[in-house]
Amino acid sequence: MSIETSNVNIQQKVMDLVASGDGSQLAEIVEALTSKQVIHLIGHLSQNEQNRLFTLLSPENAAEMLEEIPDMQAAHIIEDLRTKDAAAILDEMESDDQADLIMELKTKDAEAILQEMLPEEAASVRRLLAYDPDCAGGMMHTEYFAFLEDQSIRSVTEDLRKNSEKYASFKLKYIFVISRSGVLKGVLQMQDLLLAGMDRTLSDIIVRQISYVNHQVSFEDLLDFFDINDWFGVPVVDDQQKLVGVVLRSDIRDAKSERQSVEHLESQGIIGGEELRTMPVFLRAKRRLSWLSVNIFLNIIAASVIAINQDVLSSVIALAVFLPIISDMSGCSGNQAVAVSMRELSIGAVKPEEVFRVLGQELAVGMINGLVLGLLIGMAAFFWKGNLYLGLVVGGALTLNTMLAVCLGGTVPLILKGFKIDPALASGPILTTVTDMVGFFLTLSFASLALSYLGGL
Amino acid sequence: MSIETSNVNIQQKVMDLVASGDGSQLAEIVEALTSKQVIHLIGHLSQNEQNRLFTLLSPENAAEMLEEIPDMQAAHIIEDLRTKDAAAILDEMESDDQADLIMELKTKDAEAILQEMLPEEAASVRRLLAYDPDCAGGMMHTEYFAFLEDQSIRSVTEDLRKNSEKYASFKLKYIFVISRSGVLKGVLQMQDLLLAGMDRTLSDIIVRQISYVNHQVSFEDLLDFFDINDWFGVPVVDDQQKLVGVVLRSDIRDAKSERQSVEHLESQGIIGGEELRTMPVFLRAKRRLSWLSVNIFLNIIAASVIAINQDVLSSVIALAVFLPIISDMSGCSGNQAVAVSMRELSIGAVKPEEVFRVLGQELAVGMINGLVLGLLIGMAAFFWKGNLYLGLVVGGALTLNTMLAVCLGGTVPLILKGFKIDPALASGPILTTVTDMVGFFLTLSFASLALSYLGGL
Numbered sequence: 001m002s003i004e005t006s007n008v009n010i011q012q013k014v015m016d017l018v019a020s021g022d023g024s025q026l027a028e029i030v031e032a033l034t035s036k037q038v039i040h041l042i043g044h045l046s047q048n049e050q051n052r053l054f055t056l057l058s059p060e061n062a063a064e065m066l067e068e069i070p071d072m073q074a075a076h077i078i079e080d081l082r083t084k085d086a087a088a089i090l091d092e093m094e095s096d097d098q099a100d101l102i103m104e105l106k107t108k109d110a111e112a113i114l115q116e117m118l119p120e121e122a123a124s125v126r127r128l129l130a131y132d133p134d135c136a137g138g139m140m141h142t143e144y145f146a147f148l149e150d151q152s153i154r155s156v157t158e159d160l161r162k163n164s165e166k167y168a169s170f171k172l173k174y175i176f177v178i179s180r181s182g183v184l185k186g187v188l189q190m191q192d193l194l195l196a197g198m199d200r201t202l203s204d205i206i207v208r209q210i211s212y213v214n215h216q217v218s219f220e221d222l223l224d225f226f227d228i229n230d231w232f233g234v235p236v237v238d239d240q241q242k243l244v245g246v247v248l249r250s251d252i253r254d255a256k257s258e259r260q261s262v263e264h265l266e267s268q269g270i271i272g273g274e275e276l277r278t279m280p281v282f283l284r285a286k287r288r289l290s291w292l293s294v295n296i297f298l299n300i301i302a303a304s305v306i307a308i309n310q311d312v313l314s315s316v317i318a319l320a321v322f323l324p325i326i327s328d329m330s331g332c333s334g335n336q337a338v339a340v341s342m343r344e345l346s347i348g349a350v351k352p353e354e355v356f357r358v359l360g361q362e363l364a365v366g367m368i369n370g371l372v373l374g375l376l377i378g379m380a381a382f383f384w385k386g387n388l389y390l391g392l393v394v395g396g397a398l399t400l401n402t403m404l405a406v407c408l409g410g411t412v413p414l415i416l417k418g419f420k421i422d423p424a425l426a427s428g429p430i431l432t433t434v435t436d437m438v439g440f441f442l443t444l445s446f447a448s449l450a451l452s453y454l455g456g457l
Numbered sequence: 458m459s460i461e462t463s464n465v466n467i468q469q470k471v472m473d474l475v476a477s478g479d480g481s482q483l484a485e486i487v488e489a490l491t492s493k494q495v496i497h498l499i500g501h502l503s504q505n506e507q508n509r510l511f512t513l514l515s516p517e518n519a520a521e522m523l524e525e526i527p528d529m530q531a532a533h534i535i536e537d538l539r540t541k542d543a544a545a546i547l548d549e550m551e552s553d554d555q556a557d558l559i560m561e562l563k564t565k566d567a568e569a570i571l572q573e574m575l576p577e578e579a580a581s582v583r584r585l586l587a588y589d590p591d592c593a594g595g596m597m598h599t600e601y602f603a604f605l606e607d608q609s610i611r612s613v614t615e616d617l618r619k620n621s622e623k624y625a626s627f628k629l630k631y632i633f634v635i636s637r638s639g640v641l642k643g644v645l646q647m648q649d650l651l652l653a654g655m656d657r658t659l660s661d662i663i664v665r666q667i668s669y670v671n672h673q674v675s676f677e678d679l680l681d682f683f684d685i686n687d688w689f690g691v692p693v694v695d696d697q698q699k700l701v702g703v704v705l706r707s708d709i710r711d712a713k714s715e716r717q718s719v720e721h722l723e724s725q726g727i728i729g730g731e732e733l734r735t736m737p738v739f740l741r742a743k744r745r746l747s748w749l750s751v752n753i754f755l756n757i758i759a760a761s762v763i764a765i766n767q768d769v770l771s772s773v774i775a776l777a778v779f780l781p782i783i784s785d786m787s788g789c790s791g792n793q794a795v796a797v798s799m800r801e802l803s804i805g806a807v808k809p810e811e812v813f814r815v816l817g818q819e820l821a822v823g824m825i826n827g828l829v830l831g832l833l834i835g836m837a838a839f840f841w842k843g844n845l846y847l848g849l850v851v852g853g854a855l856t857l858n859t860m861l862a863v864c865l866g867g868t869v870p871l872i873l874k875g876f877k878i879d880p881a882l883a884s885g886p887i888l889t890t891v892t893d894m895v896g897f898f899l900t901l902s903f904a905s906l907a908l909s910y911l912g913g914l
Contacts, residue, residue, distance in 0.1 A: 034681045036805030043806045227491045257714045261800065264721040268796035269789055275797050276806065277818045285825035288793050292826060295789050296833055299782045306778045313777050320770050320777040321763045324784045325756045332726055332752050336745050339725035340732050348493030349500045349733065361734045368742035369749060376753055
């Protein structure tokens with residue numbers, strides 16, 4: 001098997017067809033692309049070409065492409081289209097993708113597009129938008145098979161046949177059976193319809209003991225649900241037991257992977273957990289700056305510890321060489337512990353309330369690594385200047401500060417999570433600010449104690 | 458729905474039953490646990506309790522629990538068991554989990570356990586171990602239905618019935634049809650057997666046009682394959698077209714999520730991409746140190762730039778306050794760009810060869826953010842000492858160094874990936890070493906140029 005195709009060729013071909021306005025050849029090409037190819041292609045077209053492409057494609061093809069790319073990017077493309085075209089594309093998307101995309105739009109644009117969409121599609125989007133995106137209601141699809149319990153097998157079969165095109169896109173093939181008021185009564189598999197007599201009603205043949213989830217159930221509970229149950233999807237009901245949607249196993253897996261990615265980007269200072277280089281330069285710069293400006297402020301606070309002890313530094317200028325090392329190494333040691341805690345939180349190996357357990361586990365590692373690193377930097381200082389006291393000052397400071405950094409790094413994510421603050425975003429800055437301040441303070445204080453042995457270095 | 462159960466209660470109950478040696482009650486409890494609960498439980502038992510638990514449980518139950526926890530942790534537990542018990546548990550595991558676990562064991566232990574395992578299970582593990590873990594052969598299951606093309610439907614049906622217990626664990630329900638030499642000939646669905654006459658042979662009813670993958674196909678190609686094809690699994694054949702296994706869609710998704718996690722941990726300095734706090738303290742300390750000791754060495758190299766220019770520093774001691782800030786802020790700006798590049802590489806939005814494209818996109822952001830951050834730090838310096846030149850020196854240095862950091866951060870992951878070096882592990886240290894050196898050099902060089910205006914600060 002080889003599905004290697006040149007991205008450059010695809011891009012060139014699409015650009016040519018966009019220029020010549022050949023929609024049907026375009027459709028042929030884009031239908032054969034993998035999602036990676038779609039992402040690559042869209043990112044390499046100019047805003048103008050993107051606009052022409054999505055205007056030339058049928059709403060179905062356009063919808064399929066938009067479902068492949070990150071929501072933020074899809075939103076930019078949608079906002080550039082005429083409202084009518086945008087609405088037609090959204091009408092063709094799956095319900096959960098519709099809601100995710102609409103959420104990324106400016107409210108004004110979203111409202112205009114919803115007005116132009118098919119009334120039933122718009123109503124379904126509005127229902128989904130009302131939910132927290134991290135609960136069952138926010139993650140569910142509204143495309144599912146539901147028939148009334150007193151319907152005959154014949155009428156259901158006819159309906160399935162008549163609407164086969166619409167139903168083809170339904171991902172979950174179970175048939176749900178509801179009462180006239182919409183209450184979930186039971187479930188059927190497609191083949192049950194084939195085996196039953198045409199004149200019987202659904203209520204004769206349904207399985208009544210079925211699992212379902214309430215629309216407010218959290219993402220975490222859904223993860224546990226699919227962990228225990230080996231199903232492809234689960235029906236979602238509201239507080240009156242009315243069927244309102246289905247959540248698919250694949251949605252939950254995708255959401256989990258998406259969360260990992262957001263967490264990683266946030267921990268590196270990308271607020272919101274997403275940036276694509278196709279976004280406008282000023283927007284990208286602004287989003288990154290919102291994090292950097294907090295950090296520079298924290299950095300200045302930490303460095304003020306040096307400013308206050310400037311007299312020590314001016315007597316022992318050699319210390320200035322070691323301050324950035326102590327700051328950076330403590331950050332590294334602490335971030336290792338942060339990463340392990342984030343990982344253990346996410347797989348469930350540790351709970352936020354187990355701070356003291358983690359503290360004990362990190363203290364031991366912090367002591368070992370602190371001693372080793374302190375010894376290394378102390379020896380470097382000693383051999384550089386031939387002064388034992390300089391070695392003791394910087395080695396001692398790094399040893400203690402590493403212990404602190406490792407303990408803080410391990411526990412801060414748990415504490416933040418316990419207070420419902422996003423640990424991915426906040427752990428790093430808190431950690432480095434504290435360890436910088438303490439590291440500078442320890443180094444300069446130890447030096448002031450040993451000042452008579454250090455003068456002139 | 459509520460599946461909230463107290464982890465503390467579970468842990469206490471399991472510890473009591475382990476102490477009293479009640480295997481059947483233990484079995485009842487562990488069978489009902491979610492995978493998060495299993496991970497939490499195992500992590501909270503002492504090594505001794507873990508050993509007793511896995512000795513008391515049936516090999517089936519033990520295997521199921523080990524499949525839930527990280528491989529490294531499972532390997533520690535297996536190494537502590539008697540070889541006979543370990544082999545019995547491994548015999549019950551799925552083929553891909555067997556291979557993953559054996560790979561984590563010391564070679565000596567692995568060999569001893571393979572000797573004790575059922576010969577057919579051991580042979581299947583050895584076949585999988587021969588593959589690169591990131592290709593189809595390394596990811597496949599060897600549990601699949603395969604029958605000979607000249608077998609009658611009757612004999613197949615009888616076999617399925619006779620071995621129904623063994624087959625129950627097979628995840629892919631397609632039936633593959635092979636020649637006497639093992640060559641893949643076609644595929645069937647279970648229901649095709651029901652509808653065909655008992656005396657016909659498989660070759661009469663199989664679908665012959667089927668997709669398959671070669672055993673050497675890469676993880677990336679498998680991702681693309683499942684992206685295009687809406688199937689649950691794909692057969693894997695060797696170079697002679699002989700059927701050797703199946704890869705499931707769910708395996709590929711899990712592997713993708715696992716990779717994200719490994720990448721994140723590596724980028725924070727956890728070599729190997731995994732650490733659990735249940736690992737022995739000295740092992741954890743040693744693994745973290747292997748990364749830290751490289752970093753401290755790089756830090757000393759970077760700081761030597763300060764040592765060389767110590768005379769400038771001793772004339773303008775105020776600069777010592779700004780050196781750690783410039784080092785840290787450049788690291789922050791650069792790491793943002795690293796994170797975005799890693800994300801774009803992983804979703805396919807950018808290819809390693811597009812270094813210049815990314816350079817252009819980052820240069821713009823780097824210039825804006827460099828100017829803003831330079832202005833902020835320059836103003837802080839100016840207001841602190843009331844000296845315009847100090848502001849210009851540190852502001853100018855941070856502006857230029859931020860531009861460099863952002864450009865490097867964006868491009869280094871692509872360059873490393875192009876040279877097949879793991880960008881998650883290497884990008885950070887390379888970035889911070891270069892930006893530290895350049896940042897210190899710029900600050901001290903600018904200061905030496907403006908020395909006559911800065912003296913005594």
